[in-house]
Amino acid sequence: MELTGAEIAIRCLQEEGVEYVFGYPGGAVLFIYDALFNQGKVKHILVRHEQAAVHAADGYARSTDKVGVALVTSGPGVTNAVTGIATAYLDSIPMVIISGQVPTFAIGEDAFQEVDAVGITRPCVKHNFLVKDASEIAGTIKKAFYLARSGRPGPVLVDIPKDVSNQKAPFNYPSSVSVRSYHPSQHGEVGQIKHAVQLLLEAKRPMIYAGGGVILSDASRQLTELVRLLGFPVTNTLMGLGGYPATDKQSLGMLGMHGTLEANLAMQNCDVLLAVGARFDDRVIGNVKHFNQEKRKIIHIDIDPSSISKRVKVDVPIVGDVAYVLGDLLAVLHSSKQKPEPQALAAWWAQIEEWRGKRCMGYRNSDEIIKPQFVLEKLYEVTRGDAFVTSDVGQHQMWTAQYYKFDKPRRWINSGGLGTMGFGLPAAMGVQIANPGATVACVTGEGSIQMNIQELSTCKQFRLPLKIVLLNNRYLGMVRQWQEFFHGNRYSESYMEALPDFMKLAEAYGHVGMRIDKPADVEPALREAFARKDDLVFMDFRTDQTENVFPMVPGGKGLSEVILAEEL
Amino acid sequence: MRHIISLLMENEAGALSRVAGLFSARGYNIESLTVAPTEDATLSRMTIVTSGSDDVIEQINKQLNKLIEVVAVMDLSEGEHLECELMLVKVQAVGEMREELVRMAEIFHGRIIDVSDKTYIIELTGAGSRLDSFLQAIDRSLILETVRTGASGIGQGDRILKL
Numbered sequence: 001m002e003l004t005g006a007e008i009a010i011r012c013l014q015e016e017g018v019e020y021v022f023g024y025p026g027g028a029v030l031f032i033y034d035a036l037f038n039q040g041k042v043k044h045i046l047v048r049h050e051q052a053a054v055h056a057a058d059g060y061a062r063s064t065d066k067v068g069v070a071l072v073t074s075g076p077g078v079t080n081a082v083t084g085i086a087t088a089y090l091d092s093i094p095m096v097i098i099s100g101q102v103p104t105f106a107i108g109e110d111a112f113q114e115v116d117a118v119g120i121t122r123p124c125v126k127h128n129f130l131v132k133d134a135s136e137i138a139g140t141i142k143k144a145f146y147l148a149r150s151g152r153p154g155p156v157l158v159d160i161p162k163d164v165s166n167q168k169a170p171f172n173y174p175s176s177v178s179v180r181s182y183h184p185s186q187h188g189e190v191g192q193i194k195h196a197v198q199l200l201l202e203a204k205r206p207m208i209y210a211g212g213g214v215i216l217s218d219a220s221r222q223l224t225e226l227v228r229l230l231g232f233p234v235t236n237t238l239m240g241l242g243g244y245p246a247t248d249k250q251s252l253g254m255l256g257m258h259g260t261l262e263a264n265l266a267m268q269n270c271d272v273l274l275a276v277g278a279r280f281d282d283r284v285i286g287n288v289k290h291f292n293q294e295k296r297k298i299i300h301i302d303i304d305p306s307s308i309s310k311r312v313k314v315d316v317p318i319v320g321d322v323a324y325v326l327g328d329l330l331a332v333l334h335s336s337k338q339k340p341e342p343q344a345l346a347a348w349w350a351q352i353e354e355w356r357g358k359r360c361m362g363y364r365n366s367d368e369i370i371k372p373q374f375v376l377e378k379l380y381e382v383t384r385g386d387a388f389v390t391s392d393v394g395q396h397q398m399w400t401a402q403y404y405k406f407d408k409p410r411r412w413i414n415s416g417g418l419g420t421m422g423f424g425l426p427a428a429m430g431v432q433i434a435n436p437g438a439t440v441a442c443v444t445g446e447g448s449i450q451m452n453i454q455e456l457s458t459c460k461q462f463r464l465p466l467k468i469v470l471l472n473n474r475y476l477g478m479v480r481q482w483q484e485f486f487h488g489n490r491y492s493e494s495y496m497e498a499l500p501d502f503m504k505l506a507e508a509y510g511h512v513g514m515r516i517d518k519p520a521d522v523e524p525a526l527r528e529a530f531a532r533k534d535d536l537v538f539m540d541f542r543t544d545q546t547e548n549v550f551p552m553v554p555g556g557k558g559l560s561e562v563i564l565a566e567e568l
Numbered sequence: 569m570r571h572i573i574s575l576l577m578e579n580e581a582g583a584l585s586r587v588a589g590l591f592s593a594r595g596y597n598i599e600s601l602t603v604a605p606t607e608d609a610t611l612s613r614m615t616i617v618t619s620g621s622d623d624v625i626e627q628i629n630k631q632l633n634k635l636i637e638v639v640a641v642m643d644l645s646e647g648e649h650l651e652c653e654l655m656l657v658k659v660q661a662v663g664e665m666r667e668e669l670v671r672m673a674e675i676f677h678g679r680i681i682d683v684s685d686k687t688y689i690i691e692l693t694g695a696g697s698r699l700d701s702f703l704q705a706i707d708r709s710l711i712l713e714t715v716r717t718g719a720s721g722i723g724q725g726d727r728i729l730k731l
């Protein structure tokens with residue numbers, strides 16, 4: 001049977017089991033929207049800005065293990081989507097973006113709403129395609145989903161010209177797909193795994209450093225088993241939070257620029273480091289030279305060979321899917337009679353406890369003014385640590401990562417790699433849609449929330465009962481903090497004047513708004529808000545304007561060159 | 569260090585720009601880049617001459633391998649290989665220089681492939697350094713224009729880059 005290209009595209013989504021598409025219509029995708037209209041399987045979530053469509057698809061993917069799908073029109077539809085695509089790319093999120101394109105005969109003529117979508121997105125996608133004939137749509141979409149979810153995941157864009165979406169072709173969805181140049185490895189090399197086990201068992205000051213790869217490969221069970229079996233300390237990156245239970249005593253919390261003292265010092269001073277699905281990026285290990293001053297053996301498990309020995313030379317590279325490699329590593333460990341050396345390990349833990357004893361995350365609470373950290377502690381209590389929490393970018397993001405103890409993977413959803421303000425609200429929409437009935441909170445700042453505030457309207461339309469926790473410090477707080485520390489208190493353009501009344505704004509969109517000014521009201525407000533299961537509640541917490549995020553390893557410094565709260 | 573990297577990639581629109589884009593986005597050097605379809609029409613073969621520290625070259629190889637359209641990569645510099653480049657030089661050829669240039673071309677195993685009353689076009693192939701020597705050996709003021717393809721490389725013996 002012959003179908004139009006548009007019908008084929010939608011049929012492909014059905015075949016892939018896609019439940020939701022996040023999108024925004026326009027001229028070049030009219031046929032695709034028509035095909036959507038005529039079926040009932042794939043549901044469409046109409047956002048208010050294409051960036052939000054991509055972030056929502058992203059949140060949907062991060063909170064499940066499914067591929068997120070976004071649909072946008074040509075030209076401005078695609079350019080609006082680019083920030084979302086780059087956000088997903090830097091955090092390796094599986095996603096397929098279908099974009100409309102001007103008709104094939106008009107390509108290259110600077111036609112109305114023409115941009116070179118493939119060219120513009122090339123550096124921020126795993127791969128992309130321009131489909132030139134309707135008969136190629138099915139094969140291309142099949143490939144797009146395969147590439148997006150396999151290996152190191154990432155966004156894949158499929159650009160479909162308008163005439164192609166209206167051209168007829170027979171529809172056969174391929175049952176399998178192979179790309180001759182693409183064979184991501186699953187299992188690591190056995191010899192290397194044995195070598196790694198040997199190093200781990202001989203370690204005197206071992207450390208496990210686990211990143212977003214653990215979440216993406218659904219390997220937290222294996223990681224947890226490994227950490228417990230060995231009795232080693234473990235730290236999670238910003239992207240890896242929840243990969244190992246934060247409330248467990250072997251967890252040293254997050255490492256990096258705003259990581260705990262104990263995690264950063266253990267990283268710096270260990271003699272054997274096992275890096276799992278992490279990439280030694282600049283916000284994590286700081287200055288590479290400083291990091292390399294201490295000698296240690298490094299084992300690095302990653303699915304992407306180009307992540308290995310990119311910033312830091314490693315001794316035992318293991319290329320493979322984290323879940324498989326950890327499984328194999330556990331098998332070797334179980335069959336080995338040797339155990340980690342108890343005395344050395346006890347001494348190492350004693351050292352770590354000394355660092356931990358400095359309580360680097362302590363803060364001085366107040367009866368008069370709301371401390372942001374206090375709000376997050378209460379948020380954690382009120383939601384019993386079991387919410388999905390998205391965030392935007394800034395101080396509030398770091399405080400959430402520090403004070404909300406994630407015990408489960410896929411609960412903490414943030415833009416780590418690109419650091420995209422405006423991510424939190426639309427991502428939360430995707431999370432809520434993927435997890436109906438679940439508690440979803442979005443922690444945000446008054447700067448970030450205004451970057452995609454229009455999505456409150458989408459939330460109304462689709463009845464998404466999000467809980468928005470605005471830590472309103474009237475500053476672009478993270479910028480202000482850097483200006484205070486490194487630019488002589490010159491607060492250049494980091495103060496936000498003329499802020500809207502967020503409570504009224506929420507109400508204008510048909511939601512519940514709250515404004516909280518006093519510390520004593522924080523917990524009652526949270527309780528009331530989270531009790532309203534069916535409503536979106538927007539909580540405007542007026543927080544201390546001068547609070548800073550500690551500890552802090554300044555950019556370009558080493559992990560032990562940390563600024564602690566009391567030092568200032 | 570200078571490296572010569574050979575790769576096979578899908579003969580598709582856009583594949584070249586992915587490779588070129590990778591080099592510019594990550595700040596890698598490209599000294600030269602040549603590409604043409606192979607005997608298997610679905611594949612193109614590219615030779616890239618680049619330079620960088622061992623770490624950078626390792627990353628270049630890995631990043632190239634990561635591109636979906638790149639089918640196989642070989643760093644030719646890691647073993648025995650040959651490289652060859654083609655150069656066309658248009659020179660001013662009048663008076664006694666007409667004889668002199670024929671002689672120089674012969675010494676460098678070049679061929680004169682076009683003759684006008686005032687010019688020759690000389691074709692030379694060989695290692696890039698040999699082509700450089702030729703340009704140095706003749707009077708600079710005689711050179712009207714030059715065009716070079718950049719190096720093509722191939723592994724020797726059983727070092728074969730094929731599917």
Ligand SMILES: Cc1ncc(C[n+]2csc(CCOP(=O)(O)OP(=O)(O)O)c2C)c(N)n1
Pocket residue numbers: 392393394395396397419420421422444445446447448449471473475476477478479
């Ligand atoms: C789209 C975008 N533009 C600019 C920045 C740079 N930036 C990082 S944090 C920050 C301040 C964020 O302010 P706010 O959302 O109020 O959060 P706070 O730091 O006060 O918690 C800015 C401007 C960014 N990360 N993303």
